[in-house]
Amino acid sequence: MSSEYTSPLLTQGTTETFSIPIEHLDYGFIKKCTDVKHLEKILRVLRSCEEGYYPDLIAFCEKRVENLCPKSRALWKEKPAATASSFKQEEWQEISSDLKNWLTEMKQKENELKQDKTAVVIDESVNLTSVRHSNTSLLANKQSKYKIRPIPKKSPSVYTLFFRFDVEEECSNVDKDNTSKTIINKSLPRIEKNIDTTGMTDKEKTLIADREKDKGNEAFRAGDYEEAIAYYSRSILVLPTVVAYNNRAQAEIKLQDWHNALNDCEKVMELDPGNLKALLRRATAHKQLSNYRAAKVDTEMVLQTEPDNTIAKKLLTEVEKKLKDLEIKSVIKPKGKRILIQEEEDSDEKKEKINCGEGDRKHSVPVGGETTKETGEMGNVQKKFPGREGGPQTEEKHRKETENEKSKCGVFAKIRGDEANRQQEKPNVQTGKGDSLPPYVIQLKSEGNELFKNGQFGDAIPRYSQAIRELAESGIDSPEDLCILFSNRAACHLKDGNCTECIQDCTRALELQPFSLKPLLRRAIAHDSLERYQQAYVDYKTVLQIDRSVQIASDSVNRITRTLIDQDGPSWREKLPPIPAVPVSAQQHKYKVQILRMSRLVINYSQHNHQAISKENRFLSLKHEGNEFFKTAQYMEAVNKYSECLKLKSEECAIYTNRALCYLKLNEYEKAKHDCDSALQLESSNLKAFYRRALANKELKNYNAAINDLNKVLELDSSVVEAKNEIQNLTELLTQQKNETPNSEEKQRKFIQIQEVNDSDEEEMTENKNTSDLTRSSEGSASNGLNTEKGGSEKCFPLRPTNAYEFGQAINAVKTNANIAACADLLENINPQDLPTFMSNKLEGDVFIMIIQALEKHILEKDPNLVYQHLVHLCKSERFKVIFMLLNSDDKEVVQHLFDHLSKVQSDQFTTESIQILARSYYL
The missing domain is CATH 1.25.40.10 (Tetratricopeptide repeat domain)
Structure with a gap:
């Protein structure tokens, strides 16, 4: 619940602070409210006792705020300053003893400072300021050196001066002023590097040295490295320390003053031999001074102590690279000694x-x-x-x-x-x-x-x-x-x-x-x-x-x-x-090889080689233009350019394959096939030629030839996925072509029979069913697909169903009699592509196993390609995944057995790899 606005006319009024309705100062509202900000305002109103003092309500509101927001600032409480009564007796005695000890220690140090000042011997020769007394005056002494000159007053201009004004002279003066160079001194007042330390104690020197060092640090952070060096020098002059030398070296590195930085690092190493900062900065100076081996030694010493130092790692990498470059350059002499060209006459x-x-x-x-x-x-x-x-x-x-x-x-x-x-002729050339x-x-x-x-x-x-x-x-x-x-x-x-x-x-x-x-x-x-x-x-x-x-x-x-x-x-x-x-x-x-060889012969055979170079350049330019036309989908222009290339070089294999690809884009498949044949005559293992000829054969409906070309592509390179996909598509097209051929013959035969028969009923029956399948005399057996032979045994005659209903009737009849041979006849007389449609959602486990057994026992030996096509389309049925998950281990072994037999069969429509891919669809 959050705070809601209510009209003051319907309520008991609002508070003066925050204008909170009086109804909100209630246990029920506070308990339901979830707005922390509003609750904090209510708490402040309650604590101010503006509407009265309610300690229980204040405590309840504090608990509610603490539950919603434990870190709320409204829960903070002020604590009074601690006094002696706030501590235990032992704690207070310890605090008071510490204060007394500190006071006595400060008094002792003050006495020591006074004794040190009296012990210092002051040199009389030092120019110190005189002791002041009542008769001396500093201003009186300075007046002799510096005299105040009065500023002359400007007199008003006279009217007659206007006639003396020369315009041309003033213009020339203006030009002179413009051409004159102005020198501006932008430098700051120079910092005095000398400090008089006479009469100072050691503690005073330490204090002054630290103060100058801090000034140098501030200047360094501000980017004024020259000023930083001046302050560091003042600090070193007062009291030489490792930190001051180190900092001055860093400032000198920033100013690229490598020699002075190296000297300061050396002084640090004398005072503190294991100083890592000095080692790292000395390595930087050595690197810039091309002393790479010394820089490498210093960097390795730093990494021994701090293996994770990123700056040292980066510096070591750069130094090692420089050393390797020096090794390479030491064996490479300048290339300006090639003077054989000077013997020739043509400068070009x-x-x-x-x-x-x-x-x-x-x-x-x-x-x-x-x-x-x-x-x-x-x-x-x-x-x-x-x-x-x-x-x-x-x-x-x-x-x-x-x-x-x-x-x-x-x-x-x-x-x-x-x-x-x-x-x-020139054996002495190096x-x-x-x-x-x-x-x-x-x-x-x-x-x-x-x-x-x-x-x-x-x-x-x-x-x-x-x-x-x-x-x-x-x-x-x-x-x-x-x-x-x-x-x-x-x-x-x-x-x-x-x-x-x-x-x-x-x-x-x-x-x-x-x-x-x-x-x-x-x-x-x-x-x-x-x-x-x-x-x-x-x-x-x-x-x-x-x-x-x-x-x-x-x-x-x-x-x-x-x-x-x-x-x-x-x-x-x-x-x-x-x-x-x-x-x-x-x-x-x-x-490159041909062009370089041709360019060298220009010296002696200029005219002959000029023709060869122009021919080569012409070929390259035509090929480049053809490639550019192909990229912009201008295939006919690309064909023309490639044809001109072949006139110059008729044995260039790449030109044939490029032009074949253009012909494929233009749907001129015969010309594409011819170019691929020409390319394969020049290069018998050209993958592009095989693949593009397969595409041309596919469009020309030469499916067997296309499959053969794609198999050769896979023999040369088994990783070409496009070839595998094309083989699978071509296999389906080839099977469809084989199945459509007998259908057309049967339709023609049916048409002839219909002309010979006069009965309209017989004509309708022949139009709905295949007369080649109904060769028996009994009409009842023809409708059911069952008939008795001479031996008296029942057999499921092959039907050619036209829809899912007829296929369902036929498969139910086969399943009832458990006749696997009849199931095989039924599968032989239907198109594999129609199997998922005919099966619809009626696929069951026993029907699936019966189809697998029929394919293995009756069709595999006669037509393995038909078995492969049925397996390809059977897995596309609606309930295939569910049925296969419910199969037991024995049924799955039957399916595995069929795939094992099929993989051993050699066929031009499928390979072992395609069988393995198909087996994955059956979760094998």
Whole structure:
């Protein structure tokens, strides 16, 4: 109950304070009221005795408020100041004795201060102020130094001065004033750093030093570090302390005065050798002065005492990174020594060579010094579907690939031959390839590669690390090989789940070879694993700038985009780090080898290579335009661009598959199938070609061929879920096609028979029932589906029910006679897709088991595909889940037995995996 407003005319009035109705000052109202604020007002009115003194009502109201809100301020009570009578005798004696002891102690200290002052010997040479007496006057002495000058009064202007005013002269004076520079001294009065401590006692010095230190702390908190240093210096001058030196060192660090900060930290270490703050600040100064090893020692000493010190951990990480960078830079010489380009004549060609990063290299390689293959190695680029095989690329394999790679057009073949001849003519050029590496480095690298291929990623890491150290100590200028070693070690870290180390190694590799594809992709995957989606997005986008055919990067960008939208909202792009712009020389990684080789031959064969480069650029631009048209759903324009690409390069497999996809979008399935056939002739294991040809065959109703193509897709990569779904759909379509074919023949046969018969009753009966199923002479047996053969035994003849009622009659007749063979005949003559409709909600446990037995004993050997289709649709019945839950263990074994037999059967319409998926629907 809360307080309600009532008209004063109907009540006994209100109180003067808070205007509370008199009726509310009642036990019943207070007991029912739940408004704490209103109850507090009532309590104050009662305590004020405005309407009378009611102690019981006050106590009752206090209890009610305490029940509703125990922490209410209205329940607070004032306590009077304590007196001697408030304590026990023993407590009061203890308090009084403490006060007396404090008074005596203060008197003793005061006497000591007086004795110390008399003991101090004052040096007469010190310039002290004279003792004041009645004859001396401070003002009289100061008047001689400072004289007050009277301010001259301004006389009024004379009227004749107006005619003497020169306008041009005054304008020139104004211009001079504007051009003159004004110097404003914004600095505050300088703080005197010297303090005269003559005649001070030790306690006075301590007091003054603490006071100056506190002033320095206030200035430090205000951000005025120079003033803070001045006050700390005054404190140190009076009394040198560890705290003052430490604080001054921190202020000097803020002002980046590293040498003075280091000196102050050294003085602190002399006074207090184990001071952690001094160690940490000295480490900071050492780091800024490039003394990384000394900084590492100081930081490790801090972490030994405080392992959870976050500042020390961060500083140690930065110092270790600097040390590793120094190790790398010690083996990398400046790249300005590539002087082979100076021998050529064309300056434009030189610039192109420099931009391509060739210089004095012996072999042309993609960015990062690593070749790109279609099947990935060590978590490398996956051009089509990601696989699990592969390992780190060895230098020998890399050399063979770059030398023996077959060209896709005659121009590139000739270019490679000329390139080999040029390299033979210049044997003295220092290269960065594996041939110039020391033997022990090559051995360590090959051992690491073998361990990686065997799955021993943890054992491969020390091999690569040792190879990096040996290569650094050998003094060989080989940034490409060093980049490969870092990239391979990053792959091992990524396989072991150590994403942080993987990111560090990839970063070092990219410092050696910017825009290298493999380190970029591995670093992106590591960032993605650590849920650093913004950094991963930037790396993935950089990879796509280099090579747009990297499927894993494209998929990851789409996935991370959705995640960032959910996480940061519509403004997620504003929170991204800047995406680096990839130079043209590093783009189109897939064709980097050919383009680099062509660019080097421009020097000697400018006209011939100009045609080859223009043809290659034309091909790439047409392909890019086709891809852009496809993204904007302009499929016909994309087909035209891809067709022009094929005129330039008729052996490019990716162009055929892309054009086939466009034909599928345009519903031109024959052309799509033809392009897929052409792609498979060039590359027999192309998953995209198989899958798109299966889609074309499906639309052309070549279901068996489509199923065969999808099975090949699953053989190459079993993780393609779309292929499994398409196989299941095609199986249903194939079964439906088989069932519709005999129906059409029977309808034609019925039509012929109806023309021969004159009786209208017979004609109606033939229209409602299948005459092929009613071949017996008895009309009664035809209506019931039962007839007697020569042997006299009863048999359930197959019916073709058209609705749930007819199917129910037939299944009841079969169940009554417990004739499993008749049930099998009934199942053979109905469409599996109609089984859930005919069954409706009449499915029972005994009927379900009878259907399972009929499928296993009578239909499985003859037509396993029909058994599979019946099982697919039987589980879609209404009461299937309830019936299956009520089955006993014996009945479930019957169902399990049927699935075991069906999984052993080989068929082109279903596989073992599809049987396992179907078994889950039966809770097996």
